[in-house]
Amino acid sequence: MIGVESDNDRTCPMVKKRIQTVGTLGELGMIQRLVRALPERADVVVGPGDDCAVVRPADDARYDYLLKSDPVIEGVHFTRSTPGAAVGHKALARVLSDIAAMGGEPLWALVNLVVPASTSVARVTGIYSGLSKLARHWRVAIVGGDVARGPCLEAHVFCVGRVPRGQAVLRGGARVGDYLFVTGTLGGSRHGKHLAFQPRLAEGRWLQSRRWATAMIDLSDGLATDLRHLIRQSRVGAELFLTSIPLASAIKKSASRQTVLRHAFCDGEDYELLFTVLPANAAKLIRAWRKTFKTPCAYIGRITDRRNVIECVDARGRKVRLKATGYEHFR
């Protein structure tokens, strides 16, 4: 997808001479403007706006192909002190998470590095070792890329995956009554998970192969924002059971329940899968999941007909509406 970094909107520089800047328009507004009139082709099944683009090389082909690119940038997605291997791991894991969210299998990747000349060789080889280790684990070939000079360290990863023809799990497939599930736990990104997470590729393919997920998205911008993407594209609403949200143990100890829930809803970079399942399949799914995966999978809500509305049900059964701007506006 043409995506938006969750932390970009914080920047709001002075406006000089009334020139509209990316900072004032916001990245989301920028993207909406950019995707308006992009060149298309008949063999593009899904263009910008889902976790990956889906293309169909031939009508009789066994597979559709998934295309995805994402950057990691020093000062935005990692810091100067993040070990190189963690940078490389994260750079590839981010795009693999998007392939997972379509139910896909990753195949080939290209890597563009941007590197200041003063960067140590050890740091760059560290990035590649992190990339290569994760690539090898998922049988992804790194087939090319580029190394260019620039003012700060960046890795842009481009990945091609595949999924059986017509079987990509999109954001727009949720129907009223579907059950809402999430993998793993939420809110742990600030405690290091954003660097060390494992993309849920096995889980995503398993869900796709059984046709159990009616819609799916990976949690890169936080549950509040990503659920909103899913319901908007499915033209539905959602109800979340607050007591069922699986919270990362690292944050559970640290603060009030209100604060902890805010992390779970609003912190980006959990890289878990959020997906919907037909009510008739929900119990089967839970049983089969437990036999197959160690990763937790929690039933956290339901799809409703209140289009674009997310309601939260608290421990006493009271419903409160989640505001568009995120969990901090929710009382």
Next chain:
Amino acid sequence: MIGVESDNDRTCPMVKKRIQTVGTLGELGMIQRLVRALPERADVVVGPGDDCAVVRPADDARYDYLLKSDPVIEGVHFTRSTPGAAVGHKALARVLSDIAAMGGEPLWALVNLVVPASTSVARVTGIYSGLSKLARHWRVAIVGGDVARGPCLEAHVFCVGRVPRGQAVLRGGARVGDYLFVTGTLGGSRHGKHLAFQPRLAEGRWLQSRRWATAMIDLSDGLATDLRHLIRQSRVGAELFLTSIPLASAIKKSASRQTVLRHAFCDGEDYELLFTVLPANAAKLIRAWRKTFKTPCAYIGRITDRRNVIECVDARGRKVRLKATGYEHFR
């Protein structure tokens, strides 16, 4: 390919504490170190080291797929005063030139933009208008990408193309005796061609479809460097006819013949096609080319058995050897 920016080796910062940096190792050395142990797959026909990677999704598929990524970075590939549309044009044209050099047809592209928050919206939409215009011309769909905050403006373009199965024109196919041709004129990049060039896609596909090109590469790093790539991968040598090198009219007027030749040999970013042809096909090719294209095509040399050696033949028939470091070391 995992490529190298032609202008990167100029940077040579102070070495502190004996830490080896990318600047001291050089980008080419860096890349050689990085590609040593990359994860592979059986369906990768050509990995890092050619104009594009070539992958074969299925043994019975009609097409192989070409994968390529390249960045353009402010201060390296364009300046603050370069119009947005020219930046977008160049960003896509660079990868299309590599697809052309494999004889391929481009299909889908993803674009990662890195943008300082102070960038004007008009500049970013300008980049997209340049990208979209060129994409539309070549029927390339822009299917996704990302917009992220960063310290300087960059556009990373990833492109997927295709070529009939087994028919990608590689750098390594030149044989002793083959004739060497180049499209267009050389040395014009510093006079604006590096921003406005048209990728030679029609010419590349035409050469591929007739099976006339035995080896091909696009001139991004200059004739001296790119011919060296071609002969190294073909395990041959080459002889260049100095009087036959087609020179850009913009540089012909401006300086001594020696200076002009240096531009033609060493300036990067001509984005013309350099290719080899069996002697038996050379005359046919020249006749057919003239009927088909307005783009010039010049016979500039021959492939020899003096492995890794480039010799230049001057107007009086004297042979002089082109040194590894480029034309300025050639007398």
